[in-house]
Amino acid sequence: MRNQNILYVCVNDGSDTRVIKEISTLSKEYKVFYLGIGTKSESSFSLEMTEQHILISGSHKSIGTILKLVWQLILLLYKFNFKKVHVVDEQLYCFIFPLLIGKRVTLDIFDSYFLKLNLPGNKFYLLKRIIYGLPRKIIVTDENRYSLLPKFAQEKAVVIPNVPRFAKYFKKRNTNDYLTICYFGSLNKDRGTYFLEKLLHYDDNIKVIAAGWLTDDYTKLFVNHPRVTFLGIKKQSDVNAILAEKGDYLLSVYPVNNTNNIYASPNKIYDAIQTQTPIIINSEIFVASFVKNINIGYVIKNSLNIDFEKLIFELKEKRNSYSFNDKLVEEYSWEKYETKLLNL
Incomplete structure (x- = not known):
């Protein structure tokens, strides 16, 4: 029975391959509400798997766009009872974590902003204590990236690789000049x-x-x-x-x-x-x-x-x-x- 709501928050429009796989899995047991950035198009492939698919037009690099997303998040939290919230990436979570205190949050790290700044492990510890300390669980994509988390965050982290769905493909061995x-x-x-x-x-x-x-x-x-x-x-x-x-x-x-x-x-x-x-x-x-x-x-x-x-x-x-x-x-x-x- 899909009798619980889950909110999935991301800066993507629902076309990212990892996002699509996660939503397809979560939608088996939950009613998934999607909040992202972009415009609905033929490539918003996760649209058909969600109860609501709300997109904020603009760029994820724009403060104005992020503020619009925050406002929409406030409206969703007021309207629906989300016991579980799935947030993709640290930089987005930095803006919205005060609104999610008390919720069962999973932080999903596709690309780590801290690693982009060359700050692995316990570097910037106080900020990481907030960002990694509040979620119930953290997802990383492989064991190497798991090892780059601060020690306290590793205790709540799980590895889910960015692998494709199983399929049988016939591999054609090309022998042409090209x-x-x-x-x-x-x-x-x-x-x-x-x-x-x-x-x-x-x-x-x-x-x-x-x-x-x-x-x-x-x-x-x-x-x-x-x-x-x-x-x-x-x-x-x-x-x-x-x-x-x-x-x-x-x-x-x-x-x-x-x-x-x-x-x-x-x-x-x-x-x-x-x-x-x-x-x-x-x-x-x-x-x-x-x-x-x-x-x-x-x-x-x-x-x-x-x-x-x-x-x-x-x-x-x-x-x-x-x-x-x-x-x-x-x-x-x-x-x-x-x-x-x-x-x-």
Whole structure:
């Protein structure tokens, strides 16, 4: 019986892959009310799974938009009895935690603002004592990020990886002359656009399939390249089907300018496992060692000094040499973690 209300508060419009999976799971046992930022569109995929889906138009970087969200939160708390509240990310919780005192709050940390400021562990302890001390539970996406929480917060934290739903994909092994690289998620100059632009410059036999959120003008210009196919915002299951059928590699590179990026927990690693498509990742990212150890992708040794001609040769040479197995697919599937989320 879905006889209890749960409020899910986030700065996303409901199109984020992790948000969609969480809401689909929570909606099995709760009536989910969603409060986010953005405008309703075809990509607000979680809309159909919620009792109410309230979006505040504007940018999450705008104080005015955040204040509008706070006011809407006050109205919702007055109108409905929410015993449970799920809040995504620390910076949003900083603005709204006084309104949630006395509620059963789960703080879900996708990207840590403290880690972006290079403040892991007990650094900024007093503020963390408030932000991490008030929620009943904290969710992090992997063991590495768990270890970067202050000790007192680790006692209430659980790990729920950013893995996809289980699906059977038929992996097509491409033998054509073209190398097709898939570029999905938050698309940004420093998160892969510049790297791909270099690849396209050095080799005419490289194509790019892109899907997701265009987060800077550099990338908006890039997706107009004649050898780039941009699909817009798609469901995770849809892009994974494309990845399995057409992708030779899935790109996942990060700038190494803060602790949050160095300890990134990219869902793309698990998408690569499930679709049996090798990933490209830079060695400076902590999880690159996992990619190398189980041989599921190409690790760029030094992302700040790349020999692109050598890189392209090796990508083509190795594209069908990586190892995948069904055990990994089952291990890293969302269904394995649904009970853990509901038990919070």
